[in-house]
Amino acid sequence: MKILKIIFIIIGIIVLIALAVVGYVNYFLPNIAVKDVQVEVTHERVERGEYLANHVMVCMDCHSQRDWSLFSGPITAGTLGAGGDKFTHEMGFPGTFYAPNITPANLASWSDGEIYRAITSGVNRNEAPLFPVMPYHSYSHADQEDVYSVIAYLRTLKSVENEVPLSDPDFPMSIIMHLMPAEAQPMERPREEDQIAYGNYLATISACADCHSPFEKGQPVEGMGYAGGREFEMPWGTLRAPNLTPDTATGIGAWTEQMWLNRFAVYDSIHKLTPISDPHQFNSLMPWHMYAQMSADDLKAIHAYLHSLKPIPNEVERVTHRTTDMHQ
Numbered sequence: 001m002k003i004l005k006i007i008f009i010i011i012g013i014i015v016l017i018a019l020a021v022v023g024y025v026n027y028f029l030p031n032i033a034v035k036d037v038q039v040e041v042t043h044e045r046v047e048r049g050e051y052l053a054n055h056v057m058v059c060m061d062c063h064s065q066r067d068w069s070l071f072s073g074p075i076t077a078g079t080l081g082a083g084g085d086k087f088t089h090e091m092g093f094p095g096t097f098y099a100p101n102i103t104p105a106n107l108a109s110w111s112d113g114e115i116y117r118a119i120t121s122g123v124n125r126n127e128a129p130l131f132p133v134m135p136y137h138s139y140s141h142a143d144q145e146d147v148y149s150v151i152a153y154l155r156t157l158k159s160v161e162n163e164v165p166l167s168d169p170d171f172p173m174s175i176i177m178h179l180m181p182a183e184a185q186p187m188e189r190p191r192e193e194d195q196i197a198y199g200n201y202l203a204t205i206s207a208c209a210d211c212h213s214p215f216e217k218g219q220p221v222e223g224m225g226y227a228g229g230r231e232f233e234m235p236w237g238t239l240r241a242p243n244l245t246p247d248t249a250t251g252i253g254a255w256t257e258q259m260w261l262n263r264f265a266v267y268d269s270i271h272k273l274t275p276i277s278d279p280h281q282f283n284s285l286m287p288w289h290m291y292a293q294m295s296a297d298d299l300k301a302i303h304a305y306l307h308s309l310k311p312i313p314n315e316v317e318r319v320t321h322r323t324t325d326m327h328q
């Protein structure tokens with residue numbers, strides 16, 4: 001009897017400690033201070049911010065509605081920043097996550113510091129953690145001035161009233177998420193002449209590696225950065241991001257700078273995007289139309305940076321079409 005009593009007391013203590021830890025994580029984390037900053041909206045910042053948000057960091061890729069009847073899903077007119085992308089269980093996410101409205105209709109009451117924290121640390125205005133489908137761990141490294149430019153640009157967006165549902169993470173992700181936000185670790189934007197460092201900066205804040213690295217159980221595989229292989233379930237089958245390391249056989253080792261530029265330039269106008277009449281026809285998740293308007297110098301810098309990486313042989317089968325009988 002005595003032993004049983006002791007066992008019960010020990011179990012009780014363990015349960016209490018576990019509850020205390022979960023309670024602490026849930027109620028006291030994330031604990032990231034709001035930056036005390038006032039972003040002056042200048043013409044230069046708005047212009048730079050528009051470029052970054054639409055063609056480099058591609059905020060608008062997720063925070064707008066997309067027209068999937070054209071290749072690579074350009075933005076549906078009138079929805080710029082109004083929110084809408086949905087990330088679901090079917091796509092492999094631990095819950096349902098919605099990209100909120102980031103036009104002034106939602107953000108007007110947020111301070112600049114609160115927007116800065118959401119972008120670079122993944123914490124919203126209510127101190128709640130954001131799920132890293134939004135690549136805030138990459139944005140964390142953006143130069144403060146670049147983030148200020150994005151904020152200045154967001155302030156000038158046309159306000160669009162659009163109520164987006166709240167995200168609904170599964171348990172236990174709903175608790176684990178509280179441990180994900182982290183203090184911003186801003187880099188200084190390297191000089192353009194320093195091409196490889198500058199290319200690294202651009203590739204980092206574009207989060208190319210988020211899609212172009214293999215993931216296992218929702219985590220990037222160590223040592224395989226940019227080696228491709230991340231899978232995306234599409235209506236027509238499985239799409240895998242290719243290897244962007246300079247391996248000649250399986251990556252971009254044989255690509256000249258001109259080939260690289262051409263690969264993007266084909267999509268630089270909406271009129272060049274192929275119509276997709278049937279959702280079971282191949283379409284790409286890579287926002288080609290957005291990156292196609294990155295400046296040639298910036299694209300060249302990313303190319304130079306990728307070519308400076310260690311080649312990783314990794315054969316990626318880019319496309320597996322679902323056969324018709326699997327459909328039935």
Ligand code: HEC
Pocket residue numbers: 053057058059060061062063087097098099100101102106115118119124125129130131132133134135139150166167
């Ligand atoms: C890959 C998709 C994706 C990209 C790219 C992205 N976001 Fe997000 N963002 C999201 C999702 C999804 C959420 C909501 C996450 C959640 O609820 O856990 C979010 C949340 C936010 C929030 C919080 C809004 C609120 O009401 O809570 C802000 C602000 C924001 N994003 C701004 C940006 C900016 C600025 C950029 C570009 C620098 C950006 N996002 C890029 C997907 C994205």
Ligand code: HEC
Pocket residue numbers: 203206207208209210211212232239240241242243244263284285286287291302318
């Ligand atoms: C949302 C996920 C996603 C993001 C972000 C992304 N890519 Fe991709 N990318 C893909 C997928 C999927 C493919 C394969 C389908 C295709 O070719 O359209 C691809 C294809 C490519 C290709 C073609 C390679 C080949 O062998 O033909 C290049 C080049 C490329 N991406 C470069 C980049 C660069 C540079 C960035 C960052 C600036 C980037 N991608 C960001 C998903 C992504």
